Amino acid sequence: MFTYVGLIELTPEGREVLEKAPEYLEKFRKIVEEEGGVLEDTFAVMGPWDFLALVKYPDNAAAFRALAKIGKLEVVKTETFPIEKVDVFLKALV
Numbered sequence: 001m002f003t004y005v006g007l008i009e010l011t012p013e014g015r016e017v018l019e020k021a022p023e024y025l026e027k028f029r030k031i032v033e034e035e036g037g038v039l040e041d042t043f044a045v046m047g048p049w050d051f052l053a054l055v056k057y058p059d060n061a062a063a064f065r066a067l068a069k070i071g072k073l074e075v076v077k078t079e080t081f082p083i084e085k086v087d088v089f090l091k092a093l094v
Helices: 012-016 017-033 060-071 088-094
Strands: 001-011 039-046 051-057 078-084
Touching: 001 017, 001 060, 012 017, 017 039, 017 051, 017 060, 051 060, 060 078
Parallel strands: none
Antiparallel strands: 001 051, 001 078, 039 051
């Protein structure tokens, strides 16, 4: 499994129904799981993003499929990046 960080921003439509955020986060979780992924944790954040999600997917193809489905919800925008522990990165430099 590969780990990704998802930066999530509510769209104007999503902000109009902010009270439904828990429902949309649950839909997000289900979509991730349908693609063989695991939503490890979700955080509310201050700044330009509303939420940060730590997600594991079996491969990039699964991540792309999940993100396409999440994009169809039209209440959130996401930017997703693969992440790795610093020690793994540093070992790659040697």
